[in-house]
Amino acid sequence: MIKVGVLGATGMVGQRFIQMLSNHPMFELEVLAASPRSAGKKYKDAAYWYQSEPIPEDIGEMVVVPTDPKHEAFKDVDVVFSALPADLARELEPAFAKEGKLVFSNASAMRMEKDVPLIVPEVNEEHFKLIEIQRENRKWDGAIVTNPNCSTICLVITLKPILDKFGIEAVNVTTLQAVSGAGYDGVPSMAIIDNVIPYIKNEEEKMQTESLKILGEFDGSEVKNANFKVGASCNRICVIDGHIESIFVKTKEPAEPEDIKEAMDKFDPLKDLDLPTYAKPIVVKEEPDRPQPRLDRNEGNGMSIVVGRIRKDPIFDVKYTALEHNTIRGAAGASVLNAELFVKKYL
Amino acid sequence: MIKVGVLGATGMVGQRFIQMLSNHPMFELEVLAASPRSAGKKYKDAAYWYQSEPIPEDIGEMVVVPTDPKHEAFKDVDVVFSALPADLARELEPAFAKEGKLVFSNASAMRMEKDVPLIVPEVNEEHFKLIEIQRENRKWDGAIVTNPNCSTICLVITLKPILDKFGIEAVNVTTLQAVSGAGYDGVPSMAIIDNVIPYIKNEEEKMQTESLKILGEFDGSEVKNANFKVGASCNRICVIDGHIESIFVKTKEPAEPEDIKEAMDKFDPLKDLDLPTYAKPIVVKEEPDRPQPRLDRNEGNGMSIVVGRIRKDPIFDVKYTALEHNTIRGAAGASVLNAELFVKKYL
């Protein structure tokens, strides 16, 4: 059992980390770190618990520590999961890496650094090799591994089997994103009831750049971006959990909807590794009106992307709708799966 | 004053017709027709009134008649507005035309008939000339004039100034559509609270075909479809009124976002005609997070399309977000504006 800690433990993604790490067969959750305001309190007093399942009992009694890599609580901890806001992440994640910790981060701060792997296990595990370059560059024994933005993860998982089999020339995507993606206080109810906000700061840029890094190839010294274009338009809608994406793909080789469906359905690259959080990455639905967030977001314990309506498009070759549980597959679960894969195969 | 009637007067679009025709300076609302179940009752007893403004008082006391073109109530009526369901429209609208009525229809039944004009006044008024061909073909004195599907209207109004100035090569659009578009009982609350339905029957096909007819050219005998492709993906979301569309356009001539903005902003083709229901067709917003349905849908009394976020796209030349009040600009208001223009200019 590897001892782990969570940074930003009281927030929404922090709570998801706790749910996924409590009773985890590989990891033992030893440290909960949060802001000075929370440090010193019992977790159950420090956090307003937003989840519909109660706080795991032992977790509620744990005392929150400050987010300080030199704090003694971290002494025996090998892995930390980061749900820090971007500005704090930029400062603190390197500090933890310097102390020798493996940092699996959901924050955006370090994602696009050239020597930081941006990993989706089913898509680009070979990018873990950037860690060696990172350690050399930065003179530390730890490492920072990031996972992409929630809406990027959904996109690239569905693109990967298409890319492998047919090649990709262009991708267009419009998102309908859940409010939980903005954090608990992120979207006031006044802003979203009977409404849409057709704007999420930096989200389109993240989708357009992160996805090309992830789908790019590591050539031994760096990652070469994938060689196609992604255009995105992002919207916030009145849904609690579950991002919907309308995706259009122009392939290199001709591909019928049935071919795409088969490629997605067969896509299951890590199934033999027995990773605890792993689920079939793509579940294809046949019903004409699926996927739907409320009905499908918990597929594969929230770790499967649910795809439906794979069909022809007059301009692109194929279009389909994808759904992702944004705070599980798109955030905490992404980091945990990264850690599971790394520990199992690369440690 | 021209005497008019409304077919399908008790439903949601029927109610919008009533709101727009009550106290109208050109039209006098004389007849309300509905199903046999409602016929013979006072309107206020026949209809469950869904609007936030009360029923215009005199309207509430009117007695509903059956949807029968030979009913004496229609004797002095020259124009009927149709909010009939498609199957009834296919049978009844021609019957009214045979009786010499001008039928302005929001129904989909006749839209794609070769000799039926599918009109958006700001976009293709010259298609009114199809009426002569229609009368000849069908041996009637009346006429059927249709307006497009709600989501098509929003799209083509924003495309028209781009097409005129820069030409268009391809259009991609993903919609986020309000529940009112499906009629009062169309979307159960169980289906849409905390949810998205990524499917609206036939909607994508309508957007992909209707828009090319509308933006096509009348060559004296028929309408030649516009010569580009439209690809659409349609979603239903938890909003009462107001469709949002994420639109991507590849132009023939190079166009910067500023150029597009200027073209849209200047687009005001019918402003000199003084049509009662006319409003500036496109209102461009500068704020980064607009248009929003709840805040912007009533712009121009619900008749203006509100456009925002005009920006570059990596694949298409430009992308933007458009909002339309779907039961006003996208339905009843569209028919009324068609009738106003026709009466003023072509009668």
Add this chain to the structure above:
Amino acid sequence: MIKVGVLGATGMVGQRFIQMLSNHPMFELEVLAASPRSAGKKYKDAAYWYQSEPIPEDIGEMVVVPTDPKHEAFKDVDVVFSALPADLARELEPAFAKEGKLVFSNASAMRMEKDVPLIVPEVNEEHFKLIEIQRENRKWDGAIVTNPNCSTICLVITLKPILDKFGIEAVNVTTLQAVSGAGYDGVPSMAIIDNVIPYIKNEEEKMQTESLKILGEFDGSEVKNANFKVGASCNRICVIDGHIESIFVKTKEPAEPEDIKEAMDKFDPLKDLDLPTYAKPIVVKEEPDRPQPRLDRNEGNGMSIVVGRIRKDPIFDVKYTALEHNTIRGAAGASVLNAELFVKKYL
């Protein structure tokens, strides 16, 4: 294992029955009955499955039969669960009882019949004795056992420990009820988004009369109603599952909030019976802002009433807020628990 069937199997409560009876340790789900429209089809084709967990696989393949007590499919079935609409229930439930079946019904039709037990297991199991009188009266070998209306169940479970310990003089309750209580198509989204409907047909009457029967005493020949008054006001709100009730109680003996809390917390009358669906009937929350539907409705697998904010009131002695999962504890789960108790203790 007792063989059971579900009547009204394709509707919302029918689906909950299926979820609760699939893999049940006492019951084997053998027959799914529904309307003629569905009969003859595989269940997965006959029902639009609204639940977020998939249809249990074997269930999906079962062929739906008509709701006919003489149909051979019911031959070996001893127990049927009824999710029929009231009008059909009034006709069909007696027909099943005549065929010797034990009918556990969630329908309202027979609840207030003098010889039909209206049971909440934790509250009035002695009313099962009415079955003997029922059989004598009606000359049948089967029996009809009903459970109350969803909002009544929530109310009486919380009243029972108060009644037992302090007596009750008067009860006032205002409900905030979820849309699922009206069935899948019951509340159009147009009716409830950004809205409240302050009216649910017959609901207040049901709460005001059913609760007095349930809390009444069986004197060997009939149930004498409880001797206090209940006043109710019922509202429909924009929530998927989970009824909230603001309850005010005037007690006979003086009672402090702490006393009420203790009585509720200790209330656990059937805990030793090991009934599969049983959960602690009342879970008391200490947080000032609980219970909340989305966070607390699944407490005890949806079978626990969650109570919070027990406090003094200027007029009544005590007031509190209660939450019930209305389609589980308030519907299917109520019938199943009735059946479990009956089979275990009275068969």
Add this chain to the structure above:
Amino acid sequence: MIKVGVLGATGMVGQRFIQMLSNHPMFELEVLAASPRSAGKKYKDAAYWYQSEPIPEDIGEMVVVPTDPKHEAFKDVDVVFSALPADLARELEPAFAKEGKLVFSNASAMRMEKDVPLIVPEVNEEHFKLIEIQRENRKWDGAIVTNPNCSTICLVITLKPILDKFGIEAVNVTTLQAVSGAGYDGVPSMAIIDNVIPYIKNEEEKMQTESLKILGEFDGSEVKNANFKVGASCNRICVIDGHIESIFVKTKEPAEPEDIKEAMDKFDPLKDLDLPTYAKPIVVKEEPDRPQPRLDRNEGNGMSIVVGRIRKDPIFDVKYTALEHNTIRGAAGASVLNAELFVKKYL
């Protein structure tokens, strides 16, 4: 024309003040004051405008000033409307009164001070006489006049005609309150989508105490509280604007629902004064399922309380449902109407 200012001009209630005071026939809006962060900016740059009608054009260009009673901008201002948060109101409203201003405040800070009138114009205008006592006590030339909490206003307006005609022994009320009552950022969407929060801090206490002061009698030196009890339970629900209240009243003299209805319907005490913001205080609806927030909240430009479902109750004599537009009638409109009445009749 009396020159007026608004304190807290950028917030939600501040914006409603601006909407109601722009183009007001008695008041000229001269000063917009807000926090130091906003001071010095144009209003349109300082405020995020949440309303569906655009900012009145001249208002958008006004420069915001700090909330300082000695600021020269206030020199010619006689009346200020306060939408300040309670803590700032406690400090700043007296400071403005000291400078000779008439402060009409929507804040809760000073409401229960013995010498501060808590006014609902239709209910207790004689309490304005407290101003003389206030001025004597506090040695200032200005005055502070408050209006009650939003949910209290709705309650007392409907109680007043009952009290006058039948007397009142006890009142019970459960509220379903809109999110706008908590301010723009007050209720995160994560907290309220598919949910209820059965708790609003201090709200029940306000309803239980404020209403007795308002319905009390001024005896020449102080207000004697009304001599009955009010018990309240308050809930936040997923509605933008419009509080619903389920109200139960025990009267002194016997009263049938029809009597109550007639008393409410006739209640129109200020109709002859021609106050610009005045509307019929109570509009009674006959339909069984009204009032509803989305359909009825704008009745009387948002100034009428809409009442429906007046019916008997087993415990109280009568129960009914009332609806109030909480940010108009329950906040800004309440202060403006207070000012109109005071200026017209008492200045």
